[in-house]
Amino acid sequence: MKKISILVPAYNEEEVLEALYQRLGKLANDNKSYDFEFLFVNDGSRDKTLEIIQDYAEKDQRIAYVNLSRNFGKEIAMIAGLDHVTGDATVIIDADLQDPPELIPQMIKFWEDGYDDVYAKRNSRAGETWLKKITAKTYYWLLQKTTRITLQPNTGDFRLLDRRCVEALKQIRESQRYTKGMFSWIGYKKKEVTYDRDPRLAGDIKQNYSILIDLAIDGLTSFTTAPLRLSSLLGGVVSVAAFVYIIYLVARTIIFGIDLAGYPSTMAVILFLGGVQLLSLGIIGEYIGRIFNETKQRPLYFVEEYHHGKIDKKTR
Ligand code: UDP
Numbered sequence: 501m502k503k504i505s506i507l508v509p510a511y512n513e514e515e516v517l518e519a520l521y522q523r524l525g526k527l528a529n530d531n532k533s534y535d536f537e538f539l540f541v542n543d544g545s546r547d548k549t550l551e552i553i554q555d556y557a558e559k560d561q562r563i564a565y566v567n568l569s570r571n572f573g574k575e576i577a578m579i580a581g582l583d584h585v586t587g588d589a590t591v592i593i594d595a596d597l598q599d600p601p602e603l604i605p606q607m608i609k610f611w612e613d614g615y616d617d618v619y620a621k622r623n624s625r626a627g628e629t630w631l632k633k634i635t636a637k638t639y640y641w642l643l644q645k646t647t648r649i650t651l652q653p654n655t656g657d658f659r660l661l662d663r664r665c666v667e668a669l670k671q672i673r674e675s676q677r678y679t680k681g682m683f684s685w686i687g688y689k690k691k692e693v694t695y696d697r698d699p700r701l702a703g704d705i706k707q708n709y710s711i712l713i714d715l716a717i718d719g720l721t722s723f724t725t726a727p728l729r730l731s732s733l734l735g736g737v738v739s740v741a742a743f744v745y746i747i748y749l750v751a752r753t754i755i756f757g758i759d760l761a762g763y764p765s766t767m768a769v770i771l772f773l774g775g776v777q778l779l780s781l782g783i784i785g786e787y788i789g790r791i792f793n794e795t796k797q798r799p800l801y802f803v804e805e806y807h808h809g810k811i812d813k814k815t816r
């Protein structure tokens with residue numbers, strides 16, 4: 501029997517776990533021709549999340565969990581999960597039920613048809629602010645314009661991955677991860693299914709704006725060097741313009757003599773150039789920061805405990 505692993509990163513999700521467990525249990529009951537593994541990654545939760553999962557695991561052989569040594573963030577929680585899943589295919593799903601488990605049978609069907617990466621595209625995003633929608637849209641547009649890989653718009657981490665995609669992702673050990681880009685980067689046969697994204701069932705959003713901004717910068721800097729190119733281009737244009745202006749100034753001084761007016765324009769140029777230089781330095785700094793972080797070669801995470809249900813030898 502083929503085994504499907506459901507990978508759930510969870511951080512302070514005590515309020516939604518029961519409902520999630522119910523829906524996943526129903527999924528498994530309705531699809532008896534597959535073995536299921538529910539792998540929870542407890543990402544350093546400070547509430548009862550771990551206790552609840554441990555409780556389930558005691559009674560239910562299908563439940564496995566990885567307890568990380570602290571909170572590492574969703575991107576790292578996902579790779580920790582991928583390192584531990586045992587299924588022939590893996591579905592990554594949020595704990596808050598924004599991604600409906602009812603979509604999974606359809607994903608499995610496409611997987612059986614030979615697709616390696618069946619991703620769920622959102623038709624709508626209920627319960628998200630207009631600010632988030634607009635920034636998300638602009639950001640994806642920008643990222644798509646500057647990278648060579650094709651990114652799937654309106655697609656999150658909710659997807660089914662064949663074993664070989666999982667093995668590919670496991671080989672990417674960057675510490676500042678932008679997993680959404682990696683799904684595209686690894687390639688393989690992709691298929692889209694669409695759904696309406698529900699609002700979070702309960703509890704607060706765990707990924708606040710500052711985390712999302714960090715992630716956005718990681719996305720840009722790990723998949724494109726376009727900002728560096730942009731700062732060189734800007735530098736080039738400004739230099740050429742300055743050069744032309746200098747020639748003009750020299751010629752004017754020779755022809756008409758010295759003239760000391762022009763304080764405002766001098767200030768304008770100085771301020772503009774100062775801004776451009778700081779911006780370019782900042783961009784270069786972003787990349788140097790990444791180089792610094794990656795050269796440390798630290799492990800991505802530490803596992804406090806790994807509990808697995810029944811593992812058949814074929815997949816391990
Ligand atoms: N999450 C996590 N670690 C974190 C933050 C979030 O594992 O540090 C999990 C969280 O439990 C949920 C998923 O990532 O299952 C998505 O989080 P959230 O719903 O807060 O974000 P959004 O829906 O905005 O993507």
Ligand code: MG
Binds near residue numbers: 596598700
């Ligand atoms: Mg959510």
